[in-house]
Amino acid sequence: MPYASNQGVHIYYEVEGQGAPLVMAHGMGAGGDLNAWRRTGYTDALKDEFQLILFDFRGYGQSDRPHEVSAYGSDPVDDIVAVLDNLGIAKAHYFGYSLGASAGFKQAVHHADRFFSFILGGMTPGPWPEEMVKASNISAELVKLRRIDPEAYFVQMESLLGHALAPEERAALLARDVGIGDAGPKPHSDESALTDHDLLGISVPCLLYCGDLDPFHDGAQESVQHMPRAAFISMHGLNHITAFFRGDVVVPFVKQFLSVVKKK
Numbered sequence: 001m002p003y004a005s006n007q008g009v010h011i012y013y014e015v016e017g018q019g020a021p022l023v024m025a026h027g028m029g030a031g032g033d034l035n036a037w038r039r040t041g042y043t044d045a046l047k048d049e050f051q052l053i054l055f056d057f058r059g060y061g062q063s064d065r066p067h068e069v070s071a072y073g074s075d076p077v078d079d080i081v082a083v084l085d086n087l088g089i090a091k092a093h094y095f096g097y098s099l100g101a102s103a104g105f106k107q108a109v110h111h112a113d114r115f116f117s118f119i120l121g122g123m124t125p126g127p128w129p130e131e132m133v134k135a136s137n138i139s140a141e142l143v144k145l146r147r148i149d150p151e152a153y154f155v156q157m158e159s160l161l162g163h164a165l166a167p168e169e170r171a172a173l174l175a176r177d178v179g180i181g182d183a184g185p186k187p188h189s190d191e192s193a194l195t196d197h198d199l200l201g202i203s204v205p206c207l208l209y210c211g212d213l214d215p216f217h218d219g220a221q222e223s224v225q226h227m228p229r230a231a232f233i234s235m236h237g238l239n240h241i242t243a244f245f246r247g248d249v250v251v252p253f254v255k256q257f258l259s260v261v262k263k264k
Contacts, residue, residue, distance in 0.1 A: 004055075013083045015087070022092060025055070028099045041251075080103065101121055115204055118206045121209045121244070123220065160241060212234050
């Protein structure tokens with residue numbers, strides 16, 4: 001199986017489709033691994049036009065799951081570059097949602113030379129709103145519930161997602177490592193927010209989008225005012241979770257954005 005190595009941590013990835021390379025960085029929800037893009041139809045909708053580079057963040061899917069807290073500092077951002085290096089790809093487009101978008105903002109600051117453009121959904125580069133800090137604490141409690149009472153956990157997840165979980169979704173959720181304990185990827189509210197100065201330095205074309213019911217919406221919308229080549233799309237009536245599942249809405253503006261970027 002294909003793995004890239006970053007400081008001894010193995011990062012699992014898969015490549016699908018043909019065309020310009022497009023990194024697909026998953027979020028924490030919808031199973032929390034590269035297959036989230038497949039389950040929601042994104043890969044089928046994009047693979048005929050792009051070489052999709054799907055990967056699991058460390059601590060997720062088939063990537064290594066270090067049990068040391070120190071392994072989840074800045075290294076995960078470099079994992080993405082390690083995958084590109086392993087594939088011999090000098091430069092790619094980037095598409096990330098939630099956790100993947102948070103990592104994308106860091107890429108845009110620290111590794112902009114490796115990317116043609118960034119599409120970043122469901123996240124702000126600035127401070128987290130209090131509502132999402134509380135939500136991240138709820139998420140931590142859900143992890144604990146998954147360990148002790150999986151059925152109660154499924155009930156809570158179905159309530160949050162707004163639909164019944166399919167057997168494969170249940171299996172994916174249970175497959176996530178519950179033995180990491182206090183290690184593992186931390187909510188990105190724990191990281192330092194990007195400053196206006198940081199944002200001004202991002203010269204790569206960026207497209208940000210968010211559901212207008214997502215607490216991250218206003219921060220994401222405001223941030224593009226400080227980014228030289230950024231645009232923002234607001235998705236009416238959608239929250240942080242439901243916006244990801246609307247690939248039918250997201251993919252058309254992703255394709256439109258990338259078609260413009262590729263011509264420049």
